[in-house]
Amino acid sequence: MTEASPWPLHLAFSRAERMLRISFDNGSVFNLSAEYLRIESPSAEVQGHGSGQKKLVTGKRQVSISAMEPVGQYAVRIVFDDGHDTGLYSWSYLHQLGQEQSARWSAYEARLDASQSSRDA
Numbered sequence: 001m002t003e004a005s006p007w008p009l010h011l012a013f014s015r016a017e018r019m020l021r022i023s024f025d026n027g028s029v030f031n032l033s034a035e036y037l038r039i040e041s042p043s044a045e046v047q048g049h050g051s052g053q054k055k056l057v058t059g060k061r062q063v064s065i066s067a068m069e070p071v072g073q074y075a076v077r078i079v080f081d082d083g084h085d086t087g088l089y090s091w092s093y094l095h096q097l098g099q100e101q102s103a104r105w106s107a108y109e110a111r112l113d114a115s116q117s118s119r120d121a
Helices: 034-039 091-099 101-115
Strands: 008-014 019-024 029-033 065-071 075-080 088-090
Touching: 008 065, 019 034, 019 091, 029 034, 029 091, 034 075, 034 101, 075 091, 088 091, 091 101
Parallel strands: none
Antiparallel strands: 008 019, 019 029, 065 075, 075 088
16 A cells, blocks of 8 residues: 655745745645756756756756646646746655755755856856
8 A cells, every 4th residue: 555645735935035835734844946946847858758868957046936837636837937837746746856855956066066067047
C-alpha cells in the first residue's frame, strides 16, 4: 500500500518577496522562491526529454511570478514574468521541491560555478 501524497492546504505568492508559500496537510510548510521554481520547472524546456538532459537555467535572480492557474485538482501552472509558462507543478512535485530545496540549490550553485554562469541576467 502506498502513502497518499501530501495535499496542499494553502498556496500564496508574495510579490514583494518573490516567494511562494505552500502548506500541506502533513504539516509541511515551504517557502519557495520564484527563482528556485523557475530553474526547477518541470517543463521539457528545463528538464529535457530524457534522463540527464536537464538544462542549466541562468540569469533568473530577479524573476517573479505573474500568474498561477489551477490545473484540475492535481497541479498549478505557474506563469513567470520572463514569459516561461509551460511547467505544470503537481502537488507532489512542489512538495518534493520543498523537501529537497537545500540539496537542489547547492547542486544548482555548483553547476553555475562549473559553467562560469551567473544567477544575474
